[in-house]
């Protein structure tokens with residue numbers, strides 16, 4: 001068992017301070033009160049149609065929220081991260097507004113699935129339900145954090161099973177290659193819905209799958225224990241910031257309840273296992289420790305519990321009175337206004353009066369825009385190679401002129417190319433990104449996941465975020481290399497639709 005004085009300092013506050021310990025307890029009690037109350041909204045047909053209870057993940061979630069600094073960090077919580085959001089400062093009312101899909105829900109104005117927490121103004125980002133794909137966004141925004149020399153970190157959080165997704169590997173490989181300050185938290189509760197983790201990967205701790213990557217620190221902790229989790233997250237942040245390196249935090253948790261309200265874990269977990277998970281209850285353990293080590297008296301603890309009850313009641317009342325989304329607003333924020341191509345009107349002919357080739361025009365426009373806007377970036381496969389200028393010559397001379405930090409090769413990982421563009425453009429509104437989405441248009445398929453994701457960010461965030469990304473794809477040029485070097489992607493997309 002961890003010692004109560006184990007955590008030294010958090011943002012200059014000694015955590016053995018009674019006030020800090022009491023505040024942690026209050027946040028944990030508040031989180032649980034909402035976690036336990038959420039299913040009632042569905043039973044009463046009010047909303048909260050999706051709820052994934054976090055009970056059993058309390059230590060690590062409290063710690064993620066506590067180390068998050070809204071001025072400098074960027075956070076990507078997953079659907080089970082209710083306490084993470086509360087610990088970061090999201091209020092009880094805001095959690096309920098999200099749960100019951102009100103118009104004033106901060107994450108999406110009630111558009112997104114419930115239990116997907118966000119607060120854009122604090123850089124707590126709205127993530128999709130496509131589990132774990134925000135690892136790419138966290139990596140992308142960490143690229144901006146590093147480029148602009150901010151002191152922050154990006155924090156991505158997910159369960160251990162979704163680490164099986166290829167894009168998670170792409171994100172961690174890319175973060176290690178670029179040495180980016182991003183923390184990947186794996187909250188390991190042993191299951192992906194009903195699938196035990198031994199069906200996901202051979203290692204018992206999925207973080208061990210990444211031990212061979214350079215510039216990557218891996219920290220293991222007990223995600224059920226507040227102090228061990230705080231130590232782990234503090235160390236992770238310190239390391240990521242001081243060394244500009246990614247860190248994986250593998251946090252061992254238990255899932256005290258079913259995966260979600262549409263799952264029944266008694267169908268695949270026996271009584272013994274369910275009791276074992278319940279007995280681990282991190283909140284109960286923390287409460288007992290506070291009393292045993294004389295940090296808070298029973299009376300003080302009960303006063304906090306009473307105060308939280310009142311807070312939840314008041315939050316419920318306010319959230320219930322909040323407006324529902326207007327059905328007429330459903331078509332708002334489907335597509336941002338189309339860009340008007342009027343900035344460079346006179347470039348259709350070269351100096352000798354000949355019409356310009358498309359490749360020349362693209363190359364010149366890119367250069368003009370890179371001069372005009374210092375917050376412009378481009379990356380892709382095989383496009384930043386001295387005098388070669390990419391396989392189609394479009395990027396010729398760009399890296400030489402604008403440097404390797406703004407113009408660079410990406411790994412052969414199309415989803416990474418797209419996903420980190422989406423992520424980096426979250427850093428601020430000035431950033432403009434061009435990606436060569438694939439070496440030939442036909443190879444864009446692996447990036448479809450992030451392409452689709454990016455296409456609904458605007459709607460899903462209720463207009464709060466649109467990725468400022470231009471995708472350039474070359475199709476039909478040079479060789480006639482069926483099946484994969486001469487297809488026009490638009491035709492293929494049409495074909496798929498026709499089927």
Ligand SMILES: Cc1ncc(C[n+]2csc(CCOP(=O)(O)OP(=O)(O)O)c2C)c(N)n1
Pocket residue numbers: 052080129130131158159160161162163187189191192193259
């Ligand atoms: C890409 C994708 N595939 C499948 C799903 C359906 N799904 C939702 S949660 C989940 C299990 C994820 O388990 P884990 O990552 O361990 O997180 P936990 O829910 O246990 O916290 C699955 C398969 C999804 N949301 N996204």
